Amino acid sequence: xxxxxxxxxxxxxxxxxxxxxxxxxxxxxxxxxxxxxxxxxxxxxxxxxxxxxxxxxxxxxxxxxxxxxxxxxxxxxxxxxxxxxxxxxxxxxxxxxxx
Numbered sequence: 358x359x360x361x362x363x364x365x366x367x368x369x370x371x372x373x374x375x376x377x378x379x380x381x382x383x384x385x386x387x388x389x390x391x392x393x394x395x396x397x398x399x400x401x402x403x404x405x406x407x408x409x410x411x412x413x414x415x416x417x418x419x420x421x422x423x424x425x426x427x428x429x430x431x432x433x434x435x436x437x438x439x440x441x442x443x444x445x446x447x448x449x450x451x452x453x454x455x456x
Contacts, residue, residue, distance in 0.1 A: 375443035395422025
């Protein structure tokens with residue numbers, strides 16, 4: 358039987374002087390997010406061609422799980438308050454997926 362999930366792809370362009378800080382904070386965000394009930398995975402990757410480019414792949418049981426993620430304290434205290442101000446640009450795409 359096919360398993361469905363909700364995939365989130367986030368792309369960051371980090372201010373050059375902030376890259377190391379953002380990577381550290383993403384480590385904290387990843388650990389907290391992976392503990393969420395609806396989270397299936399949270400991984401982030403730094404581009405080898407342009408270190409200011411970071412891609413985050415998040416997987417949740419469903420869209421409601423991702424919506425719940427946005428209400429956790431760590432999303433505000435780490436993501437909104439500390440990471441987003443260090444970015445030049447951010448995009449978020451969501452996908453329904455089945456494997």
